[in-house]
Amino acid sequence: MLDTSTYISDVTATWISCPIPYEKQHVSDFGRIDSFDMALVTITLENGLVGYGEAKAAVGSQGSCQSLVAVIENDLKPQLVGKDSRNINQLWGCLYNGPRAGYAESEGRSFHVLGRKGLWISAMSGVDLALWDLAGKRLGVPVLELLGGASKDVMKGYASGGWADVDNIGEQLISYTKHGFDAVKMRVGIMDGSVNASVARVTAAREALGSDCAIMVDAHGTFNPAEAREFCRRTAELNLRWFEEPVSSDARGAMRSVKQNATMPISMGESEFTCFDFQDLIDRDAADVLQPDMAICGGMTEGLKISALAVANQLELAPHCWGSAFSFIAGLTLSFASPAARLIEFSLGANPLLKEMVNEVIESDGGKFSPPIGSGWGLTLNQDFVTEFSK
Structure with a gap:
């Protein structure tokens, strides 16, 4: 019987926005920075193991992550649920190449989706980091190893x-x-x-x-x-x-x-x-x-x-x-x-x-x-x- 314990059962994204006290805020070309924001990506496996990753909507600390959360949960999640989390490279290729992922695999070059830059790749970043977290946790070692x-x-x-x-x-x-x-x-x-x-x-x-x-x-x-x-x-x-x-x-x-x-x-x-x-x-x-x-x-x-x-x-x-x-x-x-x-x-x-x-x-x-x-x-x-x- 096929062991599905490493298969993905759920993918969620959460916009985290933490205000910064006024006395600790700084001002730059991005204006007064009054919060720190990110999209927290959580991937859960069939065996209950959980991995975490981060996706960002801006290079600074601020930025609305509402669209980023939508991309992860509405576009990427359906392509990930039911897949083996161990195949990180294959999953990355599937998300990057979309319906032409099969061509990318067989030909050894990219057949990218339109969103090969911007929020799509940022969303993929959070997913990818969560998959590496899972890989290390599954084997009980740091990702560095x-x-x-x-x-x-x-x-x-x-x-x-x-x-x-x-x-x-x-x-x-x-x-x-x-x-x-x-x-x-x-x-x-x-x-x-x-x-x-x-x-x-x-x-x-x-x-x-x-x-x-x-x-x-x-x-x-x-x-x-x-x-x-x-x-x-x-x-x-x-x-x-x-x-x-x-x-x-x-x-x-x-x-x-x-x-x-x-x-x-x-x-x-x-x-x-x-x-x-x-x-x-x-x-x-x-x-x-x-x-x-x-x-x-x-x-x-x-x-x-x-x-x-x-x-x-x-x-x-x-x-x-x-x-x-x-x-x-x-x-x-x-x-x-x-x-x-x-x-x-x-x-x-x-x-x-x-x-x-x-x-x-x-x-x-x-x-x-x-x-x-x-x-x-x-x-x-x-x-x-x-x-x-x-x-």
Whole structure:
């Protein structure tokens, strides 16, 4: 008799929206951030085993997940229920290729559905992460072990935040280093009002931190090409670790022009979908550092392909980890598995989905992280939190 214990019996998605107290909110080009949002994907097997994943409707913390929940429950769930959860690659292909999945399997290439980018792939990301969680739990090992184990013993983190004005940015970033981090990231761009203001803030940050602390800057794609090139020229002596998303990620030619004129590495990728987007960045010589978000790019299954592209092209991999505990651990897992990864992002903004949604304590040890432990993602839900902040 066929053992169906690994077969999927249910798939649900829940929009989690947790308000942030006013005194802990920050203001950026996305406006005042007053909540943290995600779609929590739950996959249940016939034997009762449950796996969790995260899907995101926005690269920042806010974003309505109503449409994302609808895609997962109305479009993806019917294709998953009754299928064997162990066949992660096949399930990913079924969701990506739709009714032509059979052709994709037989021909060895994609026959993608129209939604090969956007919310469809984000929804698939949450499903994929939940399937990997189940795979680890079923075998009683971390997902990292399923990927072949760690490629290094310790992963350095960088503290991500940095919204303060020119008079306070130094103090804000120094507070990050008190947690043991010797690398920090700050925001620049349209939120400052001018290139002059962004340059002044970064200069103040370097003066406050000294020469030994690595500084990354993130413009969220808000400079135009001329502004981005001017920023690069005027900060060339500040020894920036990287300049993240200087211009719109849609403007590939502009991104390439900035990279060709920059003295610091250019990073991007948090709003890209699947390995095809990252291959396009590589083909255009538009980035030095690839930054897939595991809750957006297609999940761990696609993250592994993106890691392989980074390795093959001698590029750095630095997953975008501005989300819940689930996407952080997934990004950390990929980073440990990939020889191309050197740093992992760790949010020092107000982030209840990272700190309060699970029962485990997620914190660095002097600015460094050890390989994830526990079955699957090694995370258990704080059910009271989920109940309180479910929409």
